[in-house]
Amino acid sequence: MAPGSGRHVVIAGGTGFLGQNAGRHLESLGYRITVLSRGRTFAGSVGGCVQWDGRTLGDWVEHLRDAHAIVNLAGRSVDCIKTPDHCDEILRSRVESTRVLGHALESMGVEPDVWVQMSTAHIYGDPPNEVCDESSAFGYGLAPDVGRAWEDAFDRACPDATRRVVLRTSFVVDRRGGAMDRLGLLARLGLGGRVGSGKQGFSWLHARDMNRIIERALTESSMSGAYIASAPKPVSQAEFMRSLRQAIGMPIGLPAPAFMVRLGAPLVLRTDPELAMYGRYVVPKRLLDEGFEFEFDTIDAAFDDLFKR
Numbered sequence: 001m002a003p004g005s006g007r008h009v010v011i012a013g014g015t016g017f018l019g020q021n022a023g024r025h026l027e028s029l030g031y032r033i034t035v036l037s038r039g040r041t042f043a044g045s046v047g048g049c050v051q052w053d054g055r056t057l058g059d060w061v062e063h064l065r066d067a068h069a070i071v072n073l074a075g076r077s078v079d080c081i082k083t084p085d086h087c088d089e090i091l092r093s094r095v096e097s098t099r100v101l102g103h104a105l106e107s108m109g110v111e112p113d114v115w116v117q118m119s120t121a122h123i124y125g126d127p128p129n130e131v132c133d134e135s136s137a138f139g140y141g142l143a144p145d146v147g148r149a150w151e152d153a154f155d156r157a158c159p160d161a162t163r164r165v166v167l168r169t170s171f172v173v174d175r176r177g178g179a180m181d182r183l184g185l186l187a188r189l190g191l192g193g194r195v196g197s198g199k200q201g202f203s204w205l206h207a208r209d210m211n212r213i214i215e216r217a218l219t220e221s222s223m224s225g226a227y228i229a230s231a232p233k234p235v236s237q238a239e240f241m242r243s244l245r246q247a248i249g250m251p252i253g254l255p256a257p258a259f260m261v262r263l264g265a266p267l268v269l270r271t272d273p274e275l276a277m278y279g280r281y282v283v284p285k286r287l288l289d290e291g292f293e294f295e296f297d298t299i300d301a302a303f304d305d306l307f308k309r
Contacts, residue, residue, distance in 0.1 A: 003219060004031030010067045011046075012036040012054075012101060013074030017177035018118075018169075018210065020046050022071065025211035026218075034063045036074070054097035061104040069218050070115040072101060072154075078143070079179060082272045087142060094150045102157025111159040116217045119154075121170040121203055121230055123147030126278035128200065133285035134168075134228055151226070163224055165217040170203035170230035170282060172210050175306040182269070187244050193253030195261055198238030201281035203230045206296040206305070216292060227286045232297050234281040240299060247303035 009026055011019050014035030023033045023046030036052045052060040054074055064070075074097035076089045098117070105111065124132040125139015138144050151166055158164050173180055186192045213229050235243070245253050256264075258277060265273035284292070296302040 003215075004029040006030060006032055007068035008032045008034065008066050009069045009071060009218070010034045010036060010064060012052075012070065012072045012097060013038075013118075014046065014071075015039060015049065016073065017174070018172060018207075019071075019073045021174065021177070021207050022073075022211055022214050025215065029215065031218075034067075036060060036063075038074070054093060055100055057100065057104055057107060061108055064104055064108055064110050064112075067110065067112045068114075070101060070105075070112050071118075071214060071218075072098060072115065073118045074098075075118070075150075079182075079271050079275065081266050081270060082142065082274075090142075091146050091149060094146060095153045098150065098153040098157050102153075102159075105157075105159055111161040114163040114165060114218055115154075115158050116165045116167065116214060117151070117154045117158075119151055119166050119168045119226070120147045121168045121228055121280065121282045123151075123168055124280055124282060126200070126280055129281075131234070131281045131283055132228075133283050134226055135285075139280075163221065165223055166226040167213065167217070167229040168226060168282075169210070170205050170228070170234075172205050172207050173302055173306065174207035177207075183241075183244065184248065187241065187248055187250050187253065190250060190252050191254055191256070192241045192245055192250065193255040194238040194241070195256045195276045196237075196258040198236055198241075198255070200237045200277065200279035201234055202237045202240040202279050203234040203282045204240065204299060204302070205230050206294075206302040208305075209294050209296055212295070213287065213292070223290070225286075228282050228284045229287075230282050230284050231294055231299070231302070232283055232288060233299070234283065235299050237276070237279060243299045243303050246300075247307040 009031045015037040035049045038054050050060045076093040080086050122143035262273045
């Protein structure tokens with residue numbers, strides 16, 4: 001019998017890169033998937049897609065009635081220029097969607113067995129050299145503030161009887177999807193070199209291991225609290241791009257001085273230069289202590305799997 005055995009999992013924000021990956025994986029294990037989506041659904045989307053606005057109660061709450069688990073991935077992409085409006089939406093899309101899931105469960109009198117809540121490894125800020133684990137201090141700035149508010153909203157929203165798992169997730173790599181589309185294109189154009197000093201931390205996680213961590217959160221009753229979801233061997237930005245170039249067969253990667261990134265990122269790529277200029281080194285101490293074995297623990301192994309198979 002498949003591990004899911006027909007159990008119902010509701011994935012909020014499930015039409016994005018992470019949600020579709022996780023949904024396909026869980027479906028393959030026998031789970032029944034319902035996706036809550038703020039945008040339009042599309043052909044090939046995993047599970048039954050249900051419209052919601054992520055802010056108010058509506059007919060969508062009926063789909064929580066028999067939910068074994070909630071996986072909440074909802075939140076506006078941070079890959080954007082950080083205008084005041086965008087910063088506000090980044091915060092509200094996370095906090096309000098988490099709150100309304102809690103209100104919906106309360107209104108239905110439903111207490112799922114487990115709620116897996118997305119968070120961010122950026123909650124630890126951008127320390128240049130420190131290696132952070134779950135016991136490290138939170139950082140300063142927009143992303144740490146959003147992370148705190150997101151997790152606080154989850155603590156208040158989750159029913160008392162529901163097991164709680166928070167995944168402070170780093171950069172998830174797959175052959176396609178997410179920011180890898182952009183990084184892969186830059187590397188193929190010969191522009192995937194060092195950014196600034198190149199020493200900033202680049203914590204990453206293979207998409208298959210991300211799916212396995214979510215699976216573990218659903219099935220392992222002892223898994224509770226906050227976990228860093230990241231591979232155990234973070235690298236510098238320069239090392240990450242060097243490995244990517246080698247995997248795709250691009251021998252050169254032109255460096256990008258800091259001033260060029262600060263000018264070019266918002267003007268050409270329409271994104272925040274700080275996403276490339278800063279970073280963090282995080283390690284998944286709790287997952288390792290609890291015996292989780294990563295399928296891909298080095299960036300070279302991850303890229304070999306994604307680009308050389």
